[in-house]
Amino acid sequence: MRFALKMRLEVDEHTAAVLDGQSRIANWLYNHLLEEANALRQRYRETQDPDAARVLYTERGLRDRIPALKQEFPFLRAVHSSVLKNAALRLSRAIREYQKGRRGERAGEVHWPRFRSWKRKWFSLLYDEPWKGYALRGRVLELSLGQSLDPDVGRRRQVHVAVRLAEPLPDWFRHEMVRQLRITKEGRVFYAVFTVERELPATRAVGRIIAIDPNHKNLGYGVDTDGVATEIANPWFLKALDRRIDEVKSLRDRCRRKSVRMVRPDGSVSWRPSRRWQKLNAVLDELWRVRREQTKVYLRTVANRLYREYDAVFVGDYTPHGGGISTRMRRAMNNQSLIGRFKETLKWTAARSGKVYGEWEERGTTRTCSACGSMAPGGIPPEEREWTCPSCGRRHIRDENAALNGLARVLEKLEVPCSGRLGGPVAVRTRRAWRFDGLGIREMPGTAGGRVEDHAASRQEIPSCAT
Ligand SMILES: [Zn+2]
Structure with missing residues (x-):
C-alpha cells in the first residue's frame, strides 16, 4: 500500500x-x-x-x-x-x-x-x-x-x-x-x-469491540462489548476558530476584491485586490491552515486512543437527519465532513495496526428501543437527548440507545472470529467522556445525561458468538 x-x-x-x-x-x-x-x-x-x-x-x-x-x-x-x-x-x-x-x-x-x-x-x-x-x-x-x-x-x-x-x-x-x-x-x-x-500487518482476531453512533452534539457516542459507554466530545477549538474565521471573512468581504486597476504592457487590463483585502485573505488562509492542522491532530489522537483500547471500531453510516438541524445547516455540514474525516482516519489507523474498521447501518437505530426492540412512533426529535420507551417504559440516553443498537447489529453481522469475551448480554456498566485538550485526551466520568441508577435496568440481550 x-x-x-x-x-x-x-x-x-x-x-x-x-x-x-x-x-x-x-x-x-x-x-x-x-x-x-x-x-x-x-x-x-x-x-x-x-x-x-x-x-x-x-x-x-x-x-x-x-x-x-x-x-x-x-x-x-x-x-x-x-x-x-x-x-x-x-x-x-x-x-x-x-x-x-x-x-x-x-x-x-x-x-x-x-x-x-x-x-x-x-x-x-x-x-x-x-x-x-x-x-x-x-x-x-x-x-x-x-x-x-x-x-x-x-x-x-x-x-x-x-x-x-x-x-x-x-x-x-x-x-x-x-x-x-x-x-x-x-x-x-x-x-x-x-x-x-508499506506492507500492512495482517488482520488479527477481534476481541474488544466498540460501536460508535456519530453525532452533532459530540463526535460520537460509543458502547463497547465490556459495557463501557464513551462520549467523544467535539473539539472545543473548532468552535473558537470558526467564530474567528467568520469574523475575518466578513471583514475581508467588506473590502472590494477588484479595487486596483492594472494595465499590462500589452494594454490589457487586470484588477488586483486592495492591500487590506490581501492582508485579511492571508490571515484567513492561516486560520484555515491551523483549523486543518488541529483537526487532523484531534482526529488522529482519538483514533489512536480507540485502537489502543479496541480491536475493532464500528461507526454508524450516518444518514443525515433532516428537520431540526436545517437552521444550522452549514455547521452541521462541517460536522458531517468532520465525521467523514474521522472515518478515514479510523480506517487508516486500523489498516496500519492490523485491526478492524467497519460501519453499521444506522437507519432506525435512534428510535428503536434497545431494551424491547419496539419503535417509538414518529421518531425522537433531535433536541430530545433522553426519552422513555412508550412500550416498556425504559428511560434511554438518546445516543447510548443508538450505540447499543449499533453494537447489536455489529455483533449480529460480524464475520471476524470473536473471542469468548463476547458471550452474554451487553449492559452499560460505566460511562465516561473523552475530551481533547489540544495535546491528548482527558478521560472524565460520563455525564451526558447519564443516570447511573439506570445501569441495572439497561441490561440487553445481544446475539453472541457460540462459546
Ligand atoms: Zn422499550
Whole structure:
C-alpha cells in the first residue's frame, strides 16, 4: 500500500528564502516550457511538423529540452535536476491529459495548460527517487539543491540546505519504505510529504469491540462489548476558530476584491485586490491552515486512543437527519465532513495496526428501543437527548440507545472470529467522556445525561458468538 506521510517542517528564515527561490525557478521553467509548447502547437497546426509533435506530445519531449535550457539560462543549475525534470514532466502530463480530453478518453473538460502564478501557488519541489537528492539524519532533513559557481575556485559545487521535522517520525517508519519526497508550502508553513510504500500487518482476531453512533452534539457516542459507554466530545477549538474565521471573512468581504486597476504592457487590463483585502485573505488562509492542522491532530489522537483500547471500531453510516438541524445547516455540514474525516482516519489507523474498521447501518437505530426492540412512533426529535420507551417504559440516553443498537447489529453481522469475551448480554456498566485538550485526551466520568441508577435496568440481550 502506498500513501503520503506529511510532516511539518521547521525552516529558518534564510532557508525559507532559499526554498522559495528554488520553487520560483521551477515555476519559471514550467512557464518557459509552456511558452515553447504554445509555439510548437502553433507550428504543428500550420505545418504538421513531426519534430514539433515529438517534443510536445511525448512523455519526455519537454524534459529533454532541459540540458539546452541550462546552457542558455545558467540560473537553472541552482536547482536540483530532479525538481527541474518534474516541472517539465508535470507540463507534459497536463498536455497529454488535454489530448485525452479531446479524444474523449477522459471525463469532463480539460483545458490546455495555463501559465502558473508562483504568488498564487507555491510550486512544489519533487524528488521522485528514493533518497536521491535528500537524506534524513534523525529529524534533520538535508536537501540537495543545484550547483553554485564558486568564484574563488571558478568551479561549481553542490549546495545543500537542512530543515528539521517538527514532530518525530511515526515508529513504524523505515528508510527503505520511502519512494519519493515532495516539499510543499501552505501559507507560510513548509511540509515534507514522503510517499511511503508499506506492507500492512495482517488482520488479527477481534476481541474488544466498540460501536460508535456519530453525532452533532459530540463526535460520537460509543458502547463497547465490556459495557463501557464513551462520549467523544467535539473539539472545543473548532468552535473558537470558526467564530474567528467568520469574523475575518466578513471583514475581508467588506473590502472590494477588484479595487486596483492594472494595465499590462500589452494594454490589457487586470484588477488586483486592495492591500487590506490581501492582508485579511492571508490571515484567513492561516486560520484555515491551523483549523486543518488541529483537526487532523484531534482526529488522529482519538483514533489512536480507540485502537489502543479496541480491536475493532464500528461507526454508524450516518444518514443525515433532516428537520431540526436545517437552521444550522452549514455547521452541521462541517460536522458531517468532520465525521467523514474521522472515518478515514479510523480506517487508516486500523489498516496500519492490523485491526478492524467497519460501519453499521444506522437507519432506525435512534428510535428503536434497545431494551424491547419496539419503535417509538414518529421518531425522537433531535433536541430530545433522553426519552422513555412508550412500550416498556425504559428511560434511554438518546445516543447510548443508538450505540447499543449499533453494537447489536455489529455483533449480529460480524464475520471476524470473536473471542469468548463476547458471550452474554451487553449492559452499560460505566460511562465516561473523552475530551481533547489540544495535546491528548482527558478521560472524565460520563455525564451526558447519564443516570447511573439506570445501569441495572439497561441490561440487553445481544446475539453472541457460540462459546
Ligand atoms: Zn422499550
